Amino acid sequence: MVALSAFALWQTAELPVGTLRHFGPGMLPRALVALVGVSGLLIATGGMLRHGEGIGRVSLRGMVFVLGGAVAFGLSVQPLGLVVAGPLVMLIVSAASAEQRWLDSLIFAALLSLFCLALFRFGLSQPIPVAPWLIGY
Amino acid sequence: MGDFIANLGLGFTTALSLSNLALCFTGCLIGTLVGVLPGIGPIATIAMLLPLTFKLDPTGALIMLAGIYYGAQYGGSTTAILANIPGEATSVVTTLDGHQMARNGRAGIALGIAALGSFFAGTVATMVIAALGVPLTQVALLFGPAEYAALMALGLTFSVVLARGSILKSLAMVFVGLLLSTIGADLETGQARLTLGLESLSDGVKFVVLAMGLFGFAEILRNLAQPESRDMINAPIGKLLPSWSELRQSFPAILRGTGLGAALGILPGNGAVLAPFASYALEKKVAADPTRFGKGAIEGVAGPESANNAGAQTAFIPLLTLGIPPNAVMALMVGAMTIHGIIPGPQVMTKRPDLFWGMIASMWIGNLMLLIINLPLIGLWVRLLKVPYRLMFPAIMLFCCIGVYSVNNSPGDVLMTAAFGLFGFGLFKLGFEPAPLVLAFVLGKLLEEKLRQALVLSRGSFTTFVEKPIAAGLLLIALVVLLVAIAPAVRRGREQAFKE
Numbered sequence: 001m002v003a004l005s006a007f008a009l010w011q012t013a014e015l016p017v018g019t020l021r022h023f024g025p026g027m028l029p030r031a032l033v034a035l036v037g038v039s040g041l042l043i044a045t046g047g048m049l050r051h052g053e054g055i056g057r058v059s060l061r062g063m064v065f066v067l068g069g070a071v072a073f074g075l076s077v078q079p080l081g082l083v084v085a086g087p088l089v090m091l092i093v094s095a096a097s098a099e100q101r102w103l104d105s106l107i108f109a110a111l112l113s114l115f116c117l118a119l120f121r122f123g124l125s126q127p128i129p130v131a132p133w134l135i136g137y
Numbered sequence: 138m139g140d141f142i143a144n145l146g147l148g149f150t151t152a153l154s155l156s157n158l159a160l161c162f163t164g165c166l167i168g169t170l171v172g173v174l175p176g177i178g179p180i181a182t183i184a185m186l187l188p189l190t191f192k193l194d195p196t197g198a199l200i201m202l203a204g205i206y207y208g209a210q211y212g213g214s215t216t217a218i219l220a221n222i223p224g225e226a227t228s229v230v231t232t233l234d235g236h237q238m239a240r241n242g243r244a245g246i247a248l249g250i251a252a253l254g255s256f257f258a259g260t261v262a263t264m265v266i267a268a269l270g271v272p273l274t275q276v277a278l279l280f281g282p283a284e285y286a287a288l289m290a291l292g293l294t295f296s297v298v299l300a301r302g303s304i305l306k307s308l309a310m311v312f313v314g315l316l317l318s319t320i321g322a323d324l325e326t327g328q329a330r331l332t333l334g335l336e337s338l339s340d341g342v343k344f345v346v347l348a349m350g351l352f353g354f355a356e357i358l359r360n361l362a363q364p365e366s367r368d369m370i371n372a373p374i375g376k377l378l379p380s381w382s383e384l385r386q387s388f389p390a391i392l393r394g395t396g397l398g399a400a401l402g403i404l405p406g407n408g409a410v411l412a413p414f415a416s417y418a419l420e421k422k423v424a425a426d427p428t429r430f431g432k433g434a435i436e437g438v439a440g441p442e443s444a445n446n447a448g449a450q451t452a453f454i455p456l457l458t459l460g461i462p463p464n465a466v467m468a469l470m471v472g473a474m475t476i477h478g479i480i481p482g483p484q485v486m487t488k489r490p491d492l493f494w495g496m497i498a499s500m501w502i503g504n505l506m507l508l509i510i511n512l513p514l515i516g517l518w519v520r521l522l523k524v525p526y527r528l529m530f531p532a533i534m535l536f537c538c539i540g541v542y543s544v545n546n547s548p549g550d551v552l553m554t555a556a557f558g559l560f561g562f563g564l565f566k567l568g569f570e571p572a573p574l575v576l577a578f579v580l581g582k583l584l585e586e587k588l589r590q591a592l593v594l595s596r597g598s599f600t601t602f603v604e605k606p607i608a609a610g611l612l613l614i615a616l617v618v619l620l621v622a623i624a625p626a627v628r629r630g631r632e633q634a635f636k637e
Contacts, residue, residue, distance in 0.1 A: 063562065066357055066534065067555045073538040074551030082539075089538055090531040104528065112532055116539055 069093035086113030145267055148494030152502055157200055160193065161499050164201035165506050168208020173216050173518045174529065179209035181353035181533075183469045184345050185540035187476070195477035196492045200499040202473055203453070206466050207259065207500065210449045211507045214251040214442055215518050218244060228445065230413040234430060234437030241433050246379045248515060250387055250435055251442040252508055253379070258395040258443035259504030262450035265399050266457070266497050270486065273458040277483035280459075280607070282590035287611040289584045292461060294615040295404050296573040304623060307573045310564075314574035317342055318581025342553070344472050345544050347578060348465060350557020351564075351571045353537045357530050358562040379435070387439035390420050394440035398447030403454050404463065410572075412448035413441035450500055456481055457493060461580070465572060468579035 069092035076085040090109035094102075151157065171182040183202055190198035213228035218235035231251065238247040280288070297307040320342050379387070397419065398412040420440040421427050430437050455463045460482030462468040474481050479489065486493045511518075541554050564571055 063358060063559065066354065066361065066530075067558055069531075069534055070354065070538055070551055070555040070558065073535075073542070074548040074555070078548050085538075086535060090535050093531040093534045094527070105531065108528055109531065112535060116535060 065095045066093055082113065082116065086116060144271075144490070144494050145498060147490060148267075148496075148498030149502075151196060151491045151495030152200065152498040157197055157495065157499065158502070160197045160201040161204050161503050162506055162510075164204020165208040165211075165503050166510065168205035168210075169212035169215075169507065169511060169514075169518070170208075170521070171205070172209035172212020172214075173521055174524075178352060178356065179206050180348055180465050180469065181356065181537065182209070183466060183473075184349045184353065185536050187345060187469070187473060187540065187544060190473060191476065195474070195479055195489075196495050198473055198477060199470065199492065199496050200503075202470060203496060203500060204503045207446065207449050207503060208507060210446050211252070211255055211511060212518070213445075214255070214438075215248060215511075215515065216522065218247045218251065218438070219519060220522055228413070228442075230417045230441040231438055233417070234432070234434050237431065237433035238435070238438065243433065246383060246435070247438050249512065250379050250383070250439050252511055253384075254387070254391040254394065254439045254443035255446040256504050256508045257391055258398060258447035259450060259507075260501060261395050262399050262402070262447045263497060263501040263504070265451055266454055266500070267494075269403075269454055270458060270493070270497070273454065274483040274486050277459045281605070282587040282594065283605050283608040284611065285461075286584060286587040286591055287608040287615075288459065289461060289580045289587070291611045291615040291618075292455075292463060293573070293577055293580065294619050296464075296576045298618055303568070306569050310569055310571070310574040311577040314577025315581045315584070317347070317574075318578045319585065342578075343545070343550060344468065344579065345541060346550050346554045347557055348469065348575060349537055349541050350554040351561035351575060352465070353533070354554060354558025355561030355565060355571070357533060358558065359565055360530070383435055387435045390416075390436035390440035391443045393419060393423075394443035395447045398444035398449075399451045401444075402448030402451030402463075410448075410464075412444035416440040416444035446504075453496075453500075457485065457496075458483060460485075461583075462576070465575045465579075468575065471579065 069089040072092055073085050073089040076088060087109040090112065091105060094105040094109070152161065167182065167186070168179065171179060183205055186202070186205065190201060193201070210228075214231050214235065216222055217228040217231035218239050221232050221236040235247045235251065238244065293311050297304060297311055394412075394416040397416050401412040401415065417430075417437060417440060420434075420436045421430050424430065424434070424436065452463050452467055455461045456467045456470060460471075460480070462471050462481075471481050479485060479492070537554075538551055541551050542548065544550070561571055564574075
């Protein structure tokens with residue numbers, strides 16, 4: 001765990017330095033990258049010298065499903081519309097919790113999607129695609 | 138004085154219009170709702186509801202958003218007292234004595250004194266804003282680019298010092314935030330920087346995307362990673378109104394909390410978060426019998442609750458007078474104002490006095506509404522607290538996704554938010570505080586602009602920051618604050634303050 005935490009800290013230290021590739025005019029980004037790098041290195045050495053408590057168990061399940069749900073929404077909302085993307089995101093995200101009851105989730109997803117549809121599309125006339133493949137908008 | 142009354146008069150006529158009253162009420166209600174529900178903060182809510190305000194007029198939109206913000210401060214205390222979980226970051230301290238009071242069968246009184254204290258603090262804070270608004274705006278008009286840059290540096294220093302955890306880590310967060318803000322087209326030449334060749338990054342990272350990722354998505358991940366323990370009180374809530382002697386006991390605490398909160402809230406760099414902690418420590422120090430604290434002392438609820446409300450409101454001062462947001466919620470307010478074509482800063486008061494004073498008056502009205510709606514509605518909030526998180530978080534995710542999407546109708550934004558969610562969760566795991574990052578991100582563009590202007594005016598010489606007395610003074614304060622925070626004695630005290 002100590003090694004894991006140190007390694008992760010080291011990663012964050014190196015990450016911003018990696019984005020140095022592309023800076024354009026102005027010295028601010030360059031100066032900032034240097035500052036980020038230096039502070040990152042300081043933290044990393046600190047992390048390696050001291051024995052940290054480790055970062056604990058990372059629940060992959062939550063991460064995959066919650067972020068996966070958001071990605072699914074982003075990919076599906078324009079081609080398929082809110083009618084599909086709404087329940088989709090809720091069902092995928094629901095899977096993140098182990099104690100989920102599926103029937104509940106299904107009903108809840110359908111109802112809430114309808115509610116959002118009414119609120120955002122018709123109540124506030126936001127230009128969110130509803131179901132382009134079915135009704136054309 | 139005459140001006141003061143005339144200004145407030147204008148404010149109240151604006152705020153008392155039927156539509157603005159309705160918006161204020163809606164804002165307060167939504168704010169209390171998110172404040173009560175753990176796992177969804179005011180930042181995510183305001184970001185989510187930002188699209189809802191596109192169609193409103195700017196005054197109404199800001200009145201509603203402000204209502205959400207201080208409503209959340211109110212609602213957070215309900216959760217803290219009844220379920221022993223802070224609904225908001227600022228109500229952490231309330232769990233200590235508030236929940237103990239609830240266990241002793243005095244839940245109603247704890248809630249009542251929290252509401253009364255908050256109302257009193259809100260009233261005083263509103264007056265402070267109204268009184269300080271005009272002189273501070275005049276000061277702000279004297280500020281040139283060098284002074285602005287120095288002031289922002291001071292704000293960022295405060296955000297580092299006031300953040301929890303290691304100072305070095307917070308400092309690193311500020312640098313990362315500033316770096317993120319430089320992504321996108323260069324201010325003067327329009328050349329793309331740090332975009333990794335991605336088209337969608339050419340406008341820079343959008344604030345809603347960053348805030349929703351770091352505070353919305355990451356929060357959900359965090360809550361899922363830590364199985365929640367709700368220590369719900371099943372005992373009856375009991376009577377709400379404190380007795381005369383209880384009132385007399387807590388009134389000095391309310392007074393001190395309000396003063397502390399109002400003063401800390403003005404500090405750039407989110408002093409409001411510190412206010413309840415400071416107030417609790419103070420109450421413990423002045424109490425005749427400090428051992429009562431942690432066992433249900435009424436002053437331990439009254440003081441911090443007043444402090445957090447006062448701080449939440451005076452945080453508007455830097456935003457409204459200087460155009461500099463002191464914390465992430467205020468940064469979202471900047472976003473909302475810009476969407477409506479208003480540039481925050483000293484010119485708001487002269488160009489849109491109705492907006493400025495209307496918003497201030499609406500805060501007082503909102504506080505009154507909160508007092509009136511919250512106490513009778515406590516039963517409803519309690520029932521809401523029983524909604525299991527497994528049903529809540531998919532709903533929050535759906536709202537977040539729609540919210541992010543509809544700001545720009547861009548599906549790419551949703552994907553980027555997910556990436557920031559992952560980043561935010563990583564930061565949490567590694568013990569980094571996201572608040573300084575977000576503040577640095579918000580101030581970054583403005584800071585770069587002012588820095589460059591100042592350097593152009595001084596022909597590239599950094600001595601301009603030392604020669605101008607105001608700029609030099611501000612930078613000196615920033616330096617002293619940072620040094621003091623690093624000093625070992627204060628460091629120990631600071632750790633202790635956060636532990637309590």
